[in-house]
Amino acid sequence: MRYFITGTDTDCGKTLVTLGFMQLCRERGLTTAGMKPVAAGALRTREGLLNSDALAIQEQCKPALDYASVNPYCFEAAVAPHLAADLADRRIELDLLEKQYNTLTQSHEAVVVEGVGGWKVPLNEEEDSADLCLRLKLPVVLVVGLRLGCINHALLTVSSIQASGAPLLGWIANHIDANMALAEENIQTLKRRIRAPLLGRIPRLDNPRADTVSTYLSLPAAVTEC
Numbered sequence: 001m002r003y004f005i006t007g008t009d010t011d012c013g014k015t016l017v018t019l020g021f022m023q024l025c026r027e028r029g030l031t032t033a034g035m036k037p038v039a040a041g042a043l044r045t046r047e048g049l050l051n052s053d054a055l056a057i058q059e060q061c062k063p064a065l066d067y068a069s070v071n072p073y074c075f076e077a078a079v080a081p082h083l084a085a086d087l088a089d090r091r092i093e094l095d096l097l098e099k100q101y102n103t104l105t106q107s108h109e110a111v112v113v114e115g116v117g118g119w120k121v122p123l124n125e126e127e128d129s130a131d132l133c134l135r136l137k138l139p140v141v142l143v144v145g146l147r148l149g150c151i152n153h154a155l156l157t158v159s160s161i162q163a164s165g166a167p168l169l170g171w172i173a174n175h176i177d178a179n180m181a182l183a184e185e186n187i188q189t190l191k192r193r194i195r196a197p198l199l200g201r202i203p204r205l206d207n208p209r210a211d212t213v214s215t216y217l218s219l220p221a222a223v224t225e226c
Contacts, residue, residue, distance in 0.1 A: 001023055001110040001219070003169070006136035006161070008153040010117045012145030013174035015053040015203060020112040023139075025110035027214070031185045033061050033108035036071045037097045037132065038116040038123065043076030049074045057114065060210050070092070072100050082122040083192035092123040094135050101136050113138060119157050130164050139167040140201065141220070144190065147177040151189055158194055169220035170199040178204035181194065197221075 007014045016035055023033040039051035039199055047067070054071035061070065073092055075084035085092050105110050113122075113131045113136065122128045133140060136160055140161050142152045154171070161168050173187050173196055180186070200217035 001030065002105070002138055003112045003220075004115060004136065004166075005112060006119045006133070006157070007114040007143040008118060008145055008157055010121075011041045011176070013143045013202060014114050015174075016174065016213050017141065017143050017172055017200075017217065018057060019060055019210040020113050020200075020202075020217045021059070021112045021219065022110070023210040023214035024217060024219050025055075025112070026060075026062055028110075030109040031063060031107070032110040032112070033065060034058070034070060035101060036105060036116075037100075037113065038073040038081045038092060038115065038199045039071050040075045040081045040084040042074050042076050042197055042214045044076065049076055049213075053114075056210075061108075065104075069100065069104065070132075072097060077177060079140050081116050082124055084206055085124070088149060092127075094123070094127055094132055095109065097132060098135050109209060115165075118153075119160055126173060128159045130160065130166070133166055134164060139169045139220075141169050142171040142196075144171055144173050145176040146173055146180055146183055146186060148180065154190055155193060157186060162199060166196075168196045170197040172202065172217065173198065174202045175204045 005014050022032050022034050034057035036054040040055050042049040058070045077084045077087050134226050176190040202216045
């Protein structure tokens with residue numbers, strides 16, 4: 001099982017879904033790895049730069065993986081990844097990320113890859129998150145952060161995914177704004193317009209955990225590589 005988790009924007013719930021999918025894979029008895037190829041926003045520790053989302057993903061891996069295997073590129077500045085790389089005087093190389101991903105597929109039966117930011121966020125001067133997904137030949141699951149404006153963001157992202165040729169396996173509605181007006185009506189509008197199944201609805205959770213999030217999700221019925 002292989003998945004690429006992308007979103008309508010940053011902070012829309014991609015890590016939650018990544019953890020939930022990893023939990024579902026583990027419940028099926030699969031050795032499971034998660035990968036956050038690029039993280040922008042990290043703390044300096046004795047072990048080096050560490051990102052909290054990547055640490056959560058690392059904790060969910062079984063068999064266990066070292067941090068660098070889960071998060072090859074980690075930057076301190078919480079800005080767009082290509083800008084964070086510039087500040088660190090580095091360049092994000094898709095060749096390195098592809099190599100690390102292939103290593104994970106050899107050691108784990110299920111691999112869930114969390115994209116950075118939204119679908120078209122730049123990774124370097126020429127390539128973006130969509131290019132990474134295509135390089136890895138992964139099918140896509142879209143996380144829609146439910147808030148004002150999400151319909152436009154979701155439909156534009158779906159159009160771009162479909163235009164790229166990457167298979168869209170489904171989408172997930174994540175209630176990031178607990179007070180969003182007409183949230184159910186927004187979901188129904190998206191269900192009518194997105195030609196891919198709704199794989200889950202995540203309510204606003206005070207203390208989200210992988211085993212809790214997974215109860216609101218379903219793995220796609222079939223997986224197709226692009």
